[in-house]
Amino acid sequence: MSAVNNTFEHVKAVILSAHKDTTSRDKVNFYNSWAENYDQDVAVLDYRAPSLAANSISSHFSGDRDAAVVLDVACGTGLVAKQMKSHGFTHFVGIDGSEAMLRLARESRVYQDLKKAMLGEEQLPVQWDLFDVVVMVGALSIGQVPAGVVRQLCKSAKPGGCICMTTRSNHENQEYKAILERELKQMEEEGLWSCVEVTEVADWERAVSKEEEGYISGAVYLYKKL
Numbered sequence: 393m394s395a396v397n398n399t400f401e402h403v404k405a406v407i408l409s410a411h412k413d414t415t416s417r418d419k420v421n422f423y424n425s426w427a428e429n430y431d432q433d434v435a436v437l438d439y440r441a442p443s444l445a446a447n448s449i450s451s452h453f454s455g456d457r458d459a460a461v462v463l464d465v466a467c468g469t470g471l472v473a474k475q476m477k478s479h480g481f482t483h484f485v486g487i488d489g490s491e492a493m494l495r496l497a498r499e500s501r502v503y504q505d506l507k508k509a510m511l512g513e514e515q516l517p518v519q520w521d522l523f524d525v526v527v528m529v530g531a532l533s534i535g536q537v538p539a540g541v542v543r544q545l546c547k548s549a550k551p552g553g554c555i556c557m558t559t560r561s562n563h564e565n566q567e568y569k570a571i572l573e574r575e576l577k578q579m580e581e582e583g584l585w586s587c588v589e590v591t592e593v594a595d596w597e598r599a600v601s602k603e604e605e606g607y608i609s610g611a612v613y614l615y616k617k618l
């Protein structure tokens with residue numbers, strides 16, 4: 393196990409080392425090496441995306457939470473499912489490309505099923521039209537998962553189900569965010585889903601790049617499958 397060193401400067405250096413990586417596989421390898429310290433490091437960053445996504449889902453979900461099946465895509469160590477559990481959801485399936493992150497998710501005992509998949513390279517390994525809630529937090533951004541994967545998120549939800557996604561709004565991620573939003577809108581025009589709410593959040597997480605200071609902003613998108 394790695395030594396605990398979770399000062400902000402240390403966490404910043406860890407994250408900036410990953411920004412040099414270019415391919416999705418490099419990124420997943422980075423998460424394999426970061427997994428053990430991930431939860432404590434993102435706490436230092438004041439990473440609020442899991443709770444913000446869970447709040448958005450919770451305030452619009454009108455079904456039976458105990459019976460609902462939630463698909464957590466890019467689940468990491470399980471922070472999103474833990475937040476959703478506190479809102480009364482109990483049944484979770486998780487998917488991630490990093491074996492080390494999946495191991496920690498497994499140890500959390502929050503998920504009934506966990507699967508490994510490289511998003512963008514292979515299809516989501518799930519049945520389409522099945523899930524009451526599909527959530528993807530912290531992985532739709534430059535250098536991680538291609539924006540086009542949101543089509544598979546929509547396919548995996550059941551009609552009437554909700555799909556929640558997040559992205560960062562900082563300088564480095566602007567182009568990715570614009571591509572993502574074009575895809576979300578295009579899918580709405582195709583009649584695949586309707587937008588329930590978009591929440592822009594100013595204090596998303598602490599900034600780590602040289603160009604930014606304080607907090608960067610981010611966005612939570614909530615859609616309903618038609």
Ligand SMILES: C[S@@+](CC[C@H](N)C(=O)[O-])C[C@H]1O[C@@H](n2cnc3c(N)ncnc32)[C@H](O)[C@@H]1O
Binds near residue numbers: 419531
């Ligand atoms: C910032 S973490 C977010 C984890 C969790 N959703 C959370 O909010 O704490 C990003 C996760 O996406 C996964 N990931 C990144 N790119 C991926 C890809 N192309 N395929 C599968 N998983 C990927 C990483 O392994 C990591 O667990």
